[in-house]
Amino acid sequence: MSNVVFIPNVDRDERIGSAFNHMFSIIYRTEEIDDDTVIWDFSNTTFFHPFFLAPLILYKNRSQKNIITVKKSVNIDNYFRLIYFDDMLCFDELADLENRLNPYKRKTYIPFCRFDLCESNIDGMQTIIQDIIEVQSNAGREIKTPLSYMLGELICNISQHSDGKYGYIFSQCLSHKEKCINICIADDGISVFGSYVKARRYLDIINSNEAEALRLANEGYSTKDLPETENRGFGISTSKRMLVEGLKGDFFMLSGGAFHRHDINGSDYVKLPEMMNWMGTIVLLRIPIDVPQNFNYIEYVIR
């Protein structure tokens, strides 16, 4: 069996998460190869949609296989260097992050960033990255609060529930093609299903079905409520409503053995075949740059 996997030119993501059709195929073919070394051949590629590129980077960096990338064009090679495809942008101090991201204000993307979930500077990191995204997108001031809210809640979720070591964030503004900000947030933790199992909460409802676990999380059933009140579990559900109903955007979440997609066409949960499992959780947000005139973020924070 050849140890070469040809990487397709995934330059679009028609309905959010559709890029995973190609991603799952790449994972499956890579894992099927007996050799510890796998060649990813990029000879057919010219551009990647961020929702394909982000999981590709994550998978490559965490795979047990030794993955070697070959036949990248000069443009792709340069782009991969700028987004830290092979090694991810890591930082210790916020000043370091700010200095390294400032040149990206003139671009449409930020590098693929990795951050330590135990660090106390996660809020500062978000502020720096969000400032860059807002400049890149040239969006109006109305985007600031919903963007702060969604980033804040989803990254806080990672810290609180993933039990992972690192979080990841990647973003690209496709102002002309989609008029959207595409953001990917991920972790390397125990997955949504894993967090319910660890907390021993709602296991009778979940019944070992990871898609059910994802549904519970997205409907706001938390593992960490206070005994006397349902005070938690609002992060994902309110962020998703704000994005999909309020901003007319799209939401996708892949965690362990299941994924969820919610857009204007509806809401689906999918349990993956047993042999497919994603390490941790990855969330994709497609955020329209133009905020609807009657949008009021508070309406979506309430429940």
Add this chain to the structure above:
Amino acid sequence: MELIGSDIRSRQNADRIRNSIANYDGVVELDFNSVEFISRSFADEVYTIVNENRDNVKLKNMKGIVDSMMSVVADSRTHKRVRKTENSFIFEFSDIESLSAYLATF
């Protein structure tokens, strides 16, 4: 004493408040004068801190987003949560071929 910042998102920030007031006997004022944004999660933690320290923690200069978030959290703590039902389907696939066929319909 400036404690946190103007853009407060993580729940962990509340631990800094708890640690600061832990061994203090008098009334503590949490002044949000320079704070421009707080997340709902952080607001939830602040609400818990105020509740745990009934007469000893006061909130000051809450305006704009800060005031709105605290109001939302306070309201949700005193009213039963009502969830909006999603009309969603759960699909299950046992092999890569059927999964690919489904994903091709995206």
